[in-house]
Amino acid sequence: MDFVHIVAEDKIRKAIEDGEFDHLPGKGQPLVLDDMAGISPELRMAYKMLINAGMLEEENDYRKEMMRIEDLIASCDEDAERKKLQKQLNEKLLSFNKVMKKRNVSNSNAFKQYQHKIDRLFE
Numbered sequence: 001m002d003f004v005h006i007v008a009e010d011k012i013r014k015a016i017e018d019g020e021f022d023h024l025p026g027k028g029q030p031l032v033l034d035d036m037a038g039i040s041p042e043l044r045m046a047y048k049m050l051i052n053a054g055m056l057e058e059e060n061d062y063r064k065e066m067m068r069i070e071d072l073i074a075s076c077d078e079d080a081e082r083k084k085l086q087k088q089l090n091e092k093l094l095s096f097n098k099v100m101k102k103r104n105v106s107n108s109n110a111f112k113q114y115q116h117k118i119d120r121l122f123e
Contacts (some may be wrong), residue, residue: 062096 015021039047050056069089076082 058099059096062092062099066092066096 021027036044036047047056066089069085069092073082073085073089076085
């Protein structure tokens with residue numbers, strides 16, 4: 001740990017001991033964390049930008065719904081109900097694939113020009 005981190009940790013520890021954090025709003029409440037635990041640190045900023053631009057809301061809704069259905073299938077004991085849930089999952093997956101296909105911008109001329117410029121930077 002470098003000097004700056006040691007000094008910062010020491011100041012935080014002293015503030016906790018002095019009770020400076022005792023009256024903060026939300027004290028004792030669980031933290032509300034972003035759902036970015038599964039995203040590598042290198043991609044989090046780009047992911048956050050996509051979320052803020054509204055590009056991933058629909059995608060996240062589909063993923064959450066598919067995960068919910070998969071959980072129901074895993075805990076289902078009846079074959080008829082499991083088949084019904086599997087059908088729902090397949091329909092949701094087809095809809096998700098249609099949405100993702102619509103977002104494919106790799107065929108656009110602007111994207112190809114931009115991609116070419118990026119490729120030249122990394123040569």
